[in-house]
Amino acid sequence: MPDTASSEVFRPADESQVLDAVKWALSERAPVEVLGHGSKRSIGRQMQVAHSIDLTDLSGITLYEPEELVLTAKAGTPLSDIEKLLGENDQELQFEPMDYRPLLGAREAGRGTIGAVLATNLSGPRRLKSGAARDHVLGIRAVTGRGDLIKSGGRVVKNVTGYDLSRGLSGSWGTLALFTEVTFKVLPRAETEATLIVSGLNDAEAADLMAAAMGSDAEVSSAAHLPESVRGRFLNGGLPGGAATALRLEGFAPSVDYRIEKLIAMFAGVGSHTRLETGTSRSLWREVRDVAPFCDDGDRPVWRVSVAPSAGHQLVAALRLRVGVDAYYDWQGGLVWLRMESEAEPQMIRQTIAALGGGHATLVRADRPTRDAVDIFQPQEAALAALSQRLKTQFDPEKILNPGRMN
Numbered sequence: 178m179p180d181t182a183s184s185e186v187f188r189p190a191d192e193s194q195v196l197d198a199v200k201w202a203l204s205e206r207a208p209v210e211v212l213g214h215g216s217k218r219s220i221g222r223q224m225q226v227a228h229s230i231d232l233t234d235l236s237g238i239t240l241y242e243p244e245e246l247v248l249t250a251k252a253g254t255p256l257s258d259i260e261k262l263l264g265e266n267d268q269e270l271q272f273e274p275m276d277y278r279p280l281l282g283a284r285e286a287g288r289g290t291i292g293a294v295l296a297t298n299l300s301g302p303r304r305l306k307s308g309a310a311r312d313h314v315l316g317i318r319a320v321t322g323r324g325d326l327i328k329s330g331g332r333v334v335k336n337v338t339g340y341d342l343s344r345g346l347s348g349s350w351g352t353l354a355l356f357t358e359v360t361f362k363v364l365p366r367a368e369t370e371a372t373l374i375v376s377g378l379n380d381a382e383a384a385d386l387m388a389a390a391m392g393s394d395a396e397v398s399s400a401a402h403l404p405e406s407v408r409g410r411f412l413n414g415g416l417p418g419g420a421a422t423a424l425r426l427e428g429f430a431p432s433v434d435y436r437i438e439k440l441i442a443m444f445a446g447v448g449s450h451t452r453l454e455t456g457t458s459r460s461l462w463r464e465v466r467d468v469a470p471f472c473d474d475g476d477r478p479v480w481r482v483s484v485a486p487s488a489g490h491q492l493v494a495a496l497r498l499r500v501g502v503d504a505y506y507d508w509q510g511g512l513v514w515l516r517m518e519s520e521a522e523p524q525m526i527r528q529t530i531a532a533l534g535g536g537h538a539t540l541v542r543a544d545r546p547t548r549d550a551v552d553i554f555q556p557q558e559a560a561l562a563a564l565s566q567r568l569k570t571q572f573d574p575e576k577i578l579n580p581g582r583m584n
Contacts, residue, residue, distance in 0.1 A: 184227050186228070186231055187231065189230065195232070195320050208224070208225070208226045209579075210226045210229040211579050213233055214290055219281050219542070239358065241262065247362065250291050251357065253292060267365060269364065273301030277541070281541075296347070296351050301466040302462050305509060315361060317329050317356055319346065327342070354573070372453040374417055375444060376450075381490050389443070391509050394439075395426065396436060403465075476542065479514065481513075482539075483537045485533075486510040488511075492513060492529060492533055496521075502516065523551040527556075
């Protein structure tokens with residue numbers, strides 16, 4: 178093992194080498210950065226570390242049983258490889274994890290790893306119906322900051338042994354343990370999909386329409402509202418004129434056709450209606466997922482805000498009384514992507530969220546001085562912060578894994 182005075186990048190090729198790297202870091206009290214392809218590296222505080230553990234060589238799909246709807250892969254396996262294999266079998270990760278790279282300035286999309294998908298608990302526009310990564314994980318193998326190898330769950334859909342541990346480590350951003358292998362439930366890809374675009378609604382009207390659509394028996398799988406200010410940045414400007422409220426339906430073609438007609442009848446006289454067919458629909462939701470309208474803006478701050486669906490448009494309206502902001506809405510209005518058009522105090526954003534009933538705000542993109550000066554992730558309430566500290570003490574008492582990234 179290297180001298181702690183020099184910077185070292187560990188590139189373990191198997192689980193035992195991951196374990197050795199963590200044990201060395203622990204013995205030397207040498208904090209390390211944990212990363213895969215680094216697609217989300219700029220999210221979070223800058224870490225004061227001399228060494229890193231790069232998991233990109235820990236790659237490969239170790240089990241795939243399409244009939245059993247189960248896939249196991251090493252943590253450094255590119256997500257694009259997994260999606261390609263699943264697509265060849267008409268299956269998918271139904272939580273459709275987003276790709277942060279375009280938003281964060283990377284030229285090449287699709288380079289995230291499957292371990293990072295779980296570590297950051299990614300999800301996409303289907304979140305309200307299908308959940309996030311933690312809701313689809315079946316099992317993990319991981320190395321904790323204590324230098325312990327742990328296993329939770331299994332490869333069978335009905336096996337829930339240790340499932341809470343798998344879920345508990347999701348969203349920890351590599352601060353508790355390094356995943357070495359993950360097992361996910363996969364599901365058949367819908368035979369077809371279509372999106373109904375209702376044009377011309379303001380933000381409040383769109384919120385009411387999305388709530389009605391999601392509460393209907395039309396089985397809408399995703400609902401988003403794209404105000405006039407961003408509409409032209411989707412599908413190369415190919416959406417109909419005016420603000421666009423998008424409702425996605427998936428399934429067998431006759432069922433999709435029937436449910437689309439139900440929605441059209443349900444919203445007769447509300448805006449104008451356009452139907453997007455499968456290919457165009459999938460492109461639109463991929464752009465909604467990956468924050469396409471804000472991807473070419475340099476370092477202008479972008480916030481990811483989660484609130485109650487009915488509060489999303491109220492948040493944007495309240496902020497616009499005090500600061501310049503552009504926005505669009507996913508998750509029926511409950512996920513708001515905000516791009517700041519003028520200087521704003523982060524505390525103002527979080528105070529506004531609290532006044533509307535609470536939520537979570539994460540600063541996803543900003544220049545380095547801004548990121549270093551604010552809480553990137555939503556500060557936790559006292560009870561939750563105490564629980565988080567107990568987990569940190571249990572899994573990484575010496576704080577060697579991604580120290581300071583989340584605070």
